Amino acid sequence: MPHDHHDHLSPSGHPYRQDDDTPLSYWQSMEIAVRELLVEKNITTLEEISTQIDKMDARGPALGAAVVARAWVDPAFKSRLLKDGSAASGEMGFDVGPMHLIALENTADTHNIVVCTLCSCYPRNLLGLPPDWYKSRAYRSRTVKEPRKVLSEFGVNLPNDTQIRVHDSTADMRYVVIPARPSGSEDLSEEDLAKLVTRDSMIGTGLAMMPNA
Amino acid sequence: MATQALDNNVLPVGAKVRIRSIMPPGHVRAPAYVRGKTGDIERVIAPFKNPEQLAYGxxxxxxxxxxVSFSAVELWGDEAENPEDRIEAEIYAHWIEELETANAT
Structure with a gap:
């Protein structure tokens, strides 16, 4: 009997995934052409491009969490953040680049949630790359229409007397939510508070974690 | 932000406005679901170069x-989940028609 190759399973027991070889799209070809031209004409270099990619990858929700924790412990900083989000984040030493940031504060009776219905605008300088669901058609179309249902699917059930403010990031501004500071966190340091601030809590699809949770 | 530098044509916070009900093609930044709808100015941000032209060089x-802040009922009628909920979007001046001027806050 010939040896059974099990050629649909890898040695790990998982099925092999098909290679996703497809021809380059028009825009992928365009990107390669423009990149090569820019390098050829000495306008940029491959090293410079790699450095920028590294910088982009180094940004993540920890930056936003540090800003939120500062706002929780420093009321003067919080009012500067609410007045001009970019300037206040820059104050903490973060490279906000050309980002125009609006910070939105969750309170006892207001919950903020951010969406970009037209594309996928996201405060990348502060939160890094957006999660895939943020760019999905379902999140983008449903959040403006049925935010409570969307929130419940994230495990966030808000009482009816909490007002929801949905912020559609349609143009030049980017948004970060300052989640409510959880009860029981009064004695935590700014550094430990930052650990309670999740990415989703800054998009508004989550709440800050409870201490010792 | 930066409102002092702007001229008198700037709408005050609280002004009742209607978003133009037009359907031009291209890179427009007013989402379709607010067109023809009434809301009020939540804040004046600043002047920016019009992205609807910038996008084409x-x-x-x-x-x-x-x-501009809209009530969920204004946008969705009976299908609104909660009449107190608000939807707020960034809208450029050329998309806005003033209905009446409320007192600036």
């Missing part, structure tokens, strides 16, 4: 960017 005039 055209000379772009500066337009004031506002945030």
């Amino acid at each position: 055209l000379p772009a005039a500066e337009q004031i960017l506002y945030r």
Whole structure:
């Protein structure tokens, strides 16, 4: 009997995934052409491009969490953040680049949630790359229409007397939510508070974690 | 932000406005679900070069960017989940028709 190759399973027991070889799209070809031209004409270099990619990858929700924790412990900083989000984040030493940031504060009776219905605008300088669901058609179309249902699917059930403010990031501004500071966190340091601030809590699809949770 | 530098044509916070009900093609920044709807100016942001022209490499005039706040009922009628909920969007001046001027807050 010939040896059974099990050629649909890898040695790990998982099925092999098909290679996703497809021809380059028009825009992928365009990107390669423009990149090569820019390098050829000495306008940029491959090293410079790699450095920028590294910088982009180094940004993540920890930056936003540090800003939120500062706002929780420093009321003067919080009012500067609410007045001009970019300037206040820059104050903490973060490279906000050309980002125009609006910070939105969750309170006892207001919950903020951010969406970009037209594309996928996201405060990348502060939160890094957006999660895939943020760019999905379902999140983008449903959040403006049925935010409570969307929130419940994230495990966030808000009482009816909490007002929801949905912020559609349609143009030049980017948004970060300052989640409510959880009860029981009064004695935590700014550094430990930052650990309670999740990415989703800054998009508004989550709440800050409870201490010792 | 930066409102002092702007001229008298700037709408005050609280002004009742209607978003133009037009359907031009291209890189427009007013989402379809607010067109023809009434809301109020939540804040005046600042003038920006009009992205609807910038997107095509055209000379772009500066337009004031506002945030307009809509009630869920105005946008969705009976299907609104909660009448107190608000939806707020950034809308450029050239998309906005003033209905009446409320007192600036």
